[in-house]
Amino acid sequence: MVINIQRPLVSTSEAKEPPVLSVEGVSKKFCRDLKQSLFYGVKDIAADLTGGRRHNHRLRRKEFWALRDINFQLQRGQALGLVGSNGAGKSTLLRILSGLIKPDTGLVRVRGRIAPLIALGAGFNPILSGRENIYANMSILGLSTREIKRRFDDVIDFAEIWEAIDAPVQSYSSGMAARLGFACAVHIDPEILLIDEVLAVGDIKFKMKCHQRLAELREKGTSFILVSHNPYHVLNVCDSSIYLKKGELVLQGDSQDVIRQYEADLRLDGTEKALGWIKLPEKSAAESLGLDILSICFNDKNGNRLDTLQTGEYAELCIQCKAHKPVENVNVGVMISCSSGGGDRVVSITSTADHQTIKLTPGYHEISMKMPYCCLLAGVYSANIYLKEGVFSFDKVKSFRFQVDSEQSTSRSLFYQPRSWEVNS
Incomplete structure (x- = not known):
């Protein structure tokens, strides 16, 4: 390696100043x-x-x-x-x-x-x-x-x-x-x-x-x-x-x-893993802890599955589950991290913090979290999703990967802010 140590130039006005x-x-x-x-x-x-x-x-x-x-x-x-x-x-x-x-x-x-x-x-x-x-x-x-x-x-x-x-x-x-x-x-x-x-x-x-x-x-x-x-x-x-x-x-x-x-x-x-949809094998009553996650996906307003989310657009996170017994108050947790940001936690959501009571009877159910606007920027994300009652954990998916695209210029932002403009005279 050649290292040429020279005194730095004082003036920056020269058109062709050599690189440092x-x-x-x-x-x-x-x-x-x-x-x-x-x-x-x-x-x-x-x-x-x-x-x-x-x-x-x-x-x-x-x-x-x-x-x-x-x-x-x-x-x-x-x-x-x-x-x-x-x-x-x-x-x-x-x-x-x-x-x-x-x-x-x-x-x-x-x-x-x-x-x-x-x-x-x-x-x-x-x-x-x-x-x-x-x-x-x-x-x-x-x-x-x-x-x-x-x-x-x-x-x-x-x-x-x-x-x-x-x-x-x-x-x-x-x-x-x-x-x-x-x-x-x-x-x-x-x-x-x-x-x-x-x-x-x-x-x-x-x-x-x-x-x-x-x-x-x-x-x-x-x-x-x-x-x-x-x-x-x-x-x-x-x-x-x-x-x-x-x-x-x-x-x-x-x-x-x-x-x-x-x-x-x-x-x-991450194409094969970042499809925005996951399906899990159904457990028997003996294997289950009482409430199982069967599948996770995103849907649009019409119930059609979304393989890719769009920044600023409507989306629903749908969790298909099966209850083997009555559950009085299910706490659904969704922890989303950004893969391209070094795995930093982006958002943490729980139904309990939203004061949402989710009561399930034995059978099949779909729990849906509706998002009028997807505020995530373009990138690949990983969600940790769990179902709990109090401190007891029924089931969890540690890495549900999905992709967000954007038609807008949001690269210099940390999140997307839904907004509207008006002029009052």
């Missing part, structure tokens, strides 16, 4: 077997020492490409999103950009100082105090002792750990160490910030402080590469993005186009 980061044909391979990996490592070191060939362009036995021929550029002040499923190569790419590992092929050219917000506090020495770790960490990131002294108080004020600054880091909570790591990284005035799902440290107040600091750095011309499984975070921060899939760069360009392609691929990957 350039990735050219970067590939990285790993071995799935530990013993084989150690053998290859020794063999490669020997080849380097003797001037032999390492054959970096081809795979050896049990090796695979974690990244394959990645090319992109990052301009000054640009926020670039990096999306993809687990195992797509996002973290590997960030580790290469930060200099933690070397690519097998290709070059990375950097103009300026990089601050990796990848594993906050991971590089701290646990037996050293917070004060000593600040000097060690910020010096590694490129600051002189004089510069660290000048910024020391600002770092501690930001991390809010004055009372523990002279205690060993091993006595810190994970949150305290992460806050100190974040404070060190953002106070070196980096030209490039690598952010890998690390903005969830601390309480709400500290999170707001983190976002405010990042916004200040962006205004000063700092460039970002943001990795997140939540597409809404990427859309709200990054104008452009790149999409990695199985180590290859599938698409780069406008964030909205990239996220749309990423979510479309997620839906295709």
Whole structure:
């Protein structure tokens, strides 16, 4: 890997200012077997020492490409999103950009100082105090002792750990160490910030402080590469993005186009399971706990089954069930999570919270939850559906997958808000 460290340009008025980061044909391979990996490592070191060939362009036995021929550029002040499923190569790419590992092929050219917000506090020495770790960490990131002294108080004020600054880091909570790591990284005035799902440290107040600091750095011309499984975070921060899939760069360009392609691929990957309909085998009275789910689906106003929901349109969640005995008050629970948002819970609904009394007699029934508007955005969702009475659980379906499409532009929203407009004179 080639890293050219140069002083950042002060003026941004030049029409053809070179990129602060350039990735050219970067590939990285790993071995799935530990013993084989150690053998290859020794063999490669020997080849380097003797001037032999390492054959970096081809795979050896049990090796695979974690990244394959990645090319992109990052301009000054640009926020670039990096999306993809687990195992797509996002973290590997960030580790290469930060200099933690070397690519097998290709070059990375950097103009300026990089601050990796990848594993906050991971590089701290646990037996050293917070004060000593600040000097060690910020010096590694490129600051002189004089510069660290000048910024020391600002770092501690930001991390809010004055009372523990002279205690060993091993006595810190994970949150305290992460806050100190974040404070060190953002106070070196980096030209490039690598952010890998690390903005969830601390309480709400500290999170707001983190976002405010990042916004200040962006205004000063700092460039970002943001990795997140939540597409809404990427859309709200990054104008452009790149999409990695199985180590290859599938698409780069406008964030909205990239996220749309990423979510479309997620839906295709789950086609067989995301049909919006599930049927379960009927249980005998001996197998049943008293009330069983037989099928789950979505219907339209006319009772026709919906394979795909539409944002803003009417839908009914229909739960076919069989009661083997009278049940006085069934509590129906529906917990919906978003697959494309990293599995985050989107909505939690129970009939008891809605003060809805559901009384069932022995026999077959259909419980219907009517939604005048589907407020879910386009994407793939997974619902956990259960039937209870009090704390006793009759039956549950842990992963009822369904798909939502949208004809409207809602990508930068967290949910769909039904609405109407009028003018009063």
